[in-house]
Amino acid sequence: MTVQILVVNPNTTASMTETIAAAARGVAGAWTEIIAVTSSTGPASIEGYYDEALAVPGLLMEIAAGERRGVQAAVIACFDDTGLDAARAMAAIPVIGICEAALSMASFIAQRFTVVTTTERSRVPVEGLVQRYGMTGRARVRAADIPVLALEDPASGAIGKLRDEIARAVEEDRAEAIVLGCAGMADLAHQLQADFGLPVIDGVGAAIKQAEALIALGLSTSKRGAYASPLAKPYRGMLKSFSPGAVAAE
Amino acid sequence: MTVQILVVNPNTTASMTETIAAAARGVAGAWTEIIAVTSSTGPASIEGYYDEALAVPGLLMEIAAGERRGVQAAVIACFDDTGLDAARAMAAIPVIGICEAALSMASFIAQRFTVVTTTERSRVPVEGLVQRYGMTGRARVRAADIPVLALEDPASGAIGKLRDEIARAVEEDRAEAIVLGCAGMADLAHQLQADFGLPVIDGVGAAIKQAEALIALGLSTSKRGAYASPLAKPYRGMLKSFSPGAVAAE
Amino acid sequence: MTVQILVVNPNTTASMTETIAAAARGVAGAWTEIIAVTSSTGPASIEGYYDEALAVPGLLMEIAAGERRGVQAAVIACFDDTGLDAARAMAAIPVIGICEAALSMASFIAQRFTVVTTTERSRVPVEGLVQRYGMTGRARVRAADIPVLALEDPASGAIGKLRDEIARAVEEDRAEAIVLGCAGMADLAHQLQADFGLPVIDGVGAAIKQAEALIALGLSTSKRGAYASPLAKPYRGMLKSFSPGAVAAE
Amino acid sequence: MTVQILVVNPNTTASMTETIAAAARGVAGAWTEIIAVTSSTGPASIEGYYDEALAVPGLLMEIAAGERRGVQAAVIACFDDTGLDAARAMAAIPVIGICEAALSMASFIAQRFTVVTTTERSRVPVEGLVQRYGMTGRARVRAADIPVLALEDPASGAIGKLRDEIARAVEEDRAEAIVLGCAGMADLAHQLQADFGLPVIDGVGAAIKQAEALIALGLSTSKRGAYASPLAKPYRGMLKSFSPGAVAAE
């Protein structure tokens, strides 16, 4: 009766996967096994559209591999929800992005909230997700001007900058809750919640619970319409192995 | 380490509470205790704005009572998410509506989906919720022309009408998933999913999992801003006992 | 040929009803009789979602009583438009909220305007109304940090705070007009308009004129669709007497 | 204590002005004097963007003349709300369009409604107004395929086509109310309301009542921001006489 949830860090930095895995295990149910993996190809960190796009092939490989070994759900542990639509089309199991999971959770406990992400390069892409997920008017996005990997380094001053930006969100946006806008912040939610006295939501934890929920409810990605399985066709060159093998019914 | 989740049927029909409780228990985690209660005052079923408004005092009483006895979260088991904002402002524990929970779940597994609710009287209010929750453009709402309590009566033909409307949603809306738009349909999701071959989402089950998620994540309603605790003040007449007792800090 | 318009103060503070009644009478037509009543049950003031919800039963009782005695329209004199949908479904006569009336009036004389309401607790609910009434992008909402009942007390400093907030709206929002966001401010519109040199709109007055307009035009709430009369059904417990007596046609 | 409201028919067909004037007088208050005028220059009927634009100079001349003779408000009796913004900037008195007035009235008595206008050429412009006035999602627009001036001719079959289109709106749109989308339909509202058994709103009547309301409330167009008075400057050629004479303060 154990369930296995795959958590993919779509960047190739294994130390960040540790942070993510710990956060995932900290909230997982007693019978949930967290399988955390690091992408084997692509950028060391995801900062902006270019890194995002190039993280997708590695991400899809990990989800496909996880699905073959029998995991029941997959979580994409990057706040840009990189590759989410492609993964949903590819996989039979449900796939959850940490941004969508975090925004949903926030919407259940606050009317107005602020996402604090890392770099200015990521701010507009996250605003795009806020719009996609129907939260325009409820959520603002701020960048704390922190390189993603600085979050792994206590001496970088990144945490201090993050705290300063949260303080500004509370004061200037009258934020009722804070969403941490990077998987690399997953270990900070509890302390920040205690210190600031308002809900602080980490997307990794949120996504694990959504994945468990979908499994328990017997729900998976619809294979009608937008997420229908990829049609069988040749793929060429370096990405040849990604060719969908089966003929999918429309 | 058990958690207790209160599920309030905000109409006063106990037989519907049975259906709801069974659905809740069917998806609840091993350590979750479902406490299902029926409102003691208000309409026998909730069909339209008038019933909705008059279900709120009874609903709030049940949530307040549940909170006093120590439940960790509350679910409002009516698809209109009746009284959700008032309950969130009143309670320290998180409160989840079954419509918001169902729409969130649907958004994780489908790009386009259709809510099938009971009566035409409820269609426009549910469309209002679709807009509130940011799903305009993704979700359509249909009414199957079923009185709510007919769902309790196998001889009423209600299930047949519901199936017909789902068939129309699949054909005409190209729905990728179906959301059941009434708590009284909670027992039908699995069978319909099997029969129609696409995800069918019941809000009661979805809300239980969201409530468990919030508890596991240590999150509750923000008390800053829109959901700040009600200010202490006199209440008069029949509703005198609802007067907030404590002075809330802004 | 006299018309009677019922104005319900949905909070239970009679002194505020005086202010409201005076404002209503100040703008009513020569043949309009204003019948101002105070709710007999519920909160002494409406500040936030909880008070709002619990003001509804008392409000509905007054509108039902007014309808029985023959009034031709009803106005809900609370800027949250508390209970508006329920009242419209219940009553055969037209029902007007002061927020919707004020926003309409403002939209006829300004492209951009600011609502100044009382407390931060009310700001987000009013923003919700701005969205519902299609004024997002045209109207901003500010809170002057005034408890509602302080408006009744000249020594409270409330008027000074209100003036300060209007000044900020003119300067920072470049507001072309101001909407007073509380029924308790109804007596202040003329003086503020003179002092600030821009239109200042009071919702009570606006709603009286809209009610007169609907009566003169022979229009009342549609009984098709969302506002169809409540279906006959049992109500239980404390709210038993609210049970709709008649079988409404769909 | 009489008030004078100017009603401008911005097309140059005097017989339509008769229809409009009669509708206006039918709903005006006892002390309201309706001054109905026909534009002296421009198109015989307004069907589409080109006619619309060329009706504006004649319309503005009539409003300026009305303002000089002391009317307290002006109504633009064309459902395209032709020239509304220019008129508001020009005049010190309030100016109301019949489309905006009708949509406001409809929003007070129905959640969903349909505008039935004349020709396909006018349908998209009216949809543009529906969006401008914040009614997208609530109001649909249909064209009955009637030339505007056919409404003046009982033998044209126009009324039959209008009735057919209303019937389709009720059936297909589940319209709760109907808005008549042409000033030339002003005389038909009562009969259609009686025949179809749902509210039918005429914009001419609605605009008269809104104009009376603004006068009674002491409100006029804000002169700050978008509707600030035109700056004094030379105008050349045929339209020389339109040059604003006074230096307006920003």
Next chain:
Amino acid sequence: MTVQILVVNPNTTASMTETIAAAARGVAGAWTEIIAVTSSTGPASIEGYYDEALAVPGLLMEIAAGERRGVQAAVIACFDDTGLDAARAMAAIPVIGICEAALSMASFIAQRFTVVTTTERSRVPVEGLVQRYGMTGRARVRAADIPVLALEDPASGAIGKLRDEIARAVEEDRAEAIVLGCAGMADLAHQLQADFGLPVIDGVGAAIKQAEALIALGLSTSKRGAYASPLAKPYRGMLKSFSPGAVAAE
């Protein structure tokens, strides 16, 4: 194989037409002949809704004259896109507004950008265009507080004010690109782009290229629906000559 593009300055100030013509010629293709004309009737500059409306007849005359002499496209060189819909309905050739052209260009090279226009009177109308063209959320509008004709006068200090406002847009809006919000700024784009180090878009140039594009692609305004040719009908008075001569098919 030469193409002729008509550029109409819809205000009556010939010196501004010079600026516009120079900017147009500076970007036009080798075989494009720019025919720049000044309107012969209407306001000396277009600042706000009133000037806008009264510039339309003169504008339409120029476009009709241009069409008769055989130009293949027309550009309306006023950032309010004055008379655009009327011109499209009237003409068989394509017609481009400089605001729509500039916003399109900006959308191809930036996610977030700011329009800097002249006067506060023009700010809200331009915001209306931003909404119409689907750029809400991407584009902000600022006014530099410059009278339009001051742009023609080096001693006016207008350029300095424009630079200050651009600096604020970069700093406060984090604008990625700047759109110049007045035809009279057409000569400034290159220098400002060099000085501020980010793309600066002039609408005149943008519109010329869009006009060339439509010609090369063999595309012109659709004559079905909203832009169908005006119906033949009498026009009276001063504007008699505008009467559409031909019976257009629906």
Next chain:
Amino acid sequence: MTVQILVVNPNTTASMTETIAAAARGVAGAWTEIIAVTSSTGPASIEGYYDEALAVPGLLMEIAAGERRGVQAAVIACFDDTGLDAARAMAAIPVIGICEAALSMASFIAQRFTVVTTTERSRVPVEGLVQRYGMTGRARVRAADIPVLALEDPASGAIGKLRDEIARAVEEDRAEAIVLGCAGMADLAHQLQADFGLPVIDGVGAAIKQAEALIALGLSTSKRGAYASPLAKPYRGMLKSFSPGAVAAE
């Protein structure tokens, strides 16, 4: 003074590149050289999110190679605008997607239009683009149920299906113009325009003209904010060579 525009077919089917190149050359200016290339890695056709994502690395390689050889702009010849944001962040030259170019062109000549794309799998992604580009409410999307590569095969019946769907768009959507929703349809625009008597827009041609326009105007992608150059960082595994080499300034 020749300009070179790179047109990348992001699928790996060279015969489709022929169609695209011919369409591009058919509209290009006299001094424009079209360099059409086929991606060397990825799917043979792009149908849905999965193919889309896996077409991006090959696409980026071609744009980077084109930039090194000195092209002045790049066009992505797939109607899903695959990889557009990543390409814009990566490249110094402007990059245009054929969907955005086609929608812009359509918006200049029609108020309401319909995109006819290939498969149901692509319909929802294209609806997503319609929303992103601000055309919701103006553009509908239909799928003709044609596999992309069937467009290359005259015997497939694809053209007939496309014509049927266009006919339905004209009839049911009252489309004023048609946008061809696949690069493989680029050769059909002229014939369909002649046959249906309304504008038919091909995105490949539209994008070439937009690219020429940006070059002529001296505009390229802003490097501030969302499209700032990718930060230098290690990339691992199969995609190692994509690592951005230069340190970009924020």
